[in-house]
Amino acid sequence: MSQNDDQRYIDKTINGDTRAFGVLVDRYKHMVFTLAMKIVRNKEEAEEVSQDVFIKVYQVLNTFKGGSKFSTWVYRITYNKSLDYLKKRGRSLQTSSLDDSVEYLLKVTESVLDDLEADERKNTIKEAMKELASDDSVVLTLYYFEELSLKEISKVMDLAIDTVKVRLFRSRKRLAKILERRLKTEICKNHERR
Template identity: 40%
Template sequence: MDKNSDQIYIDKVLQGDTNAFAYLINKYKDMAYTIAIKIVKSHEDAEEVAQDSFLKAYEKLDSFKGNSKFSTWLYTIVYRNSITKIRKKKVATSDIDDYVMDNYSEGSDFPQIEAIKNGEQQKYVREAINRLPEKDAILITLFYMNESSIEEIEQITNLTQTNIKVKLFRARKKLNTELSLLLKEEVKTIL
């Protein structure tokens, strides 16, 4: 019955009765906000995402085919807008990290990575890499073990070069911590 009542209002909107969309907004605004807040974790951002999602749904209402419930279609828009909002915030955050990336030379802050060359030491490095989160381990492995360039990693991962540099910088810090835990006193001799 909900699907039919939604369709009645959708048809009214498509026929030019823009006020009919208010019914759909009032019916689904709470769940749209709930979905957004679970993802973006900010009340202001969740409100913005919900509003943008309703606007997008209104603008694209003619593309709603009715293969699913209107709510499913709308919540998909909310979900995707929420993910986009998070990605945009992460890009803004990585801009702050650009200063860090511009003011370090690769390996200079982590000489133990550069110093580890022989078999016994490589065993510790591999073990430390295995302890890293999967994405960090992949970047470290590609860059140091496979000697892939930032450009090659960009093609493999679909991440931007700036994002790769930031993530690689952070992964090296984590690797440094893992190596310190593994090697304890041996790290001091490597340094």
């Protein structure tokens, strides 16, 4: 759906058409829930955050000026609401440190992934991402699954573009290490069958 379609439903909502807001909710509910889940890491809490996000979006919809894509604006609200939720419960966004001394065998991982079917590959990556810290999982989800640009991610996460690039690079390396570990088992199984 295009930005013009979003703007049409935004305008209708501002003018009192609650069904138009329902269309926006339907369009973005999966995206909002997925991002909230990556941050709070609990299904029920992610559902609660998602509800809070759409309440906030509805309350401040008239402040959306179109300076960025509507999805980016909603992502930003989701990101902030998720962090607020953690803060209110005395928790913080999980972060991880990079072990620079570890070398990652990306070619091995990629060759094994190439042998997997597309859906299986996506599921394998999503399962591996559950082992990442929230900040790593969020940046990878926004970039690869939601296909946001670096500029859009920088707006959502309120970070400089260079910082987003570094996080994306480090997150990829961490994910590669997890995939390598998980896929070694797959390699062994395939080798034993031959």
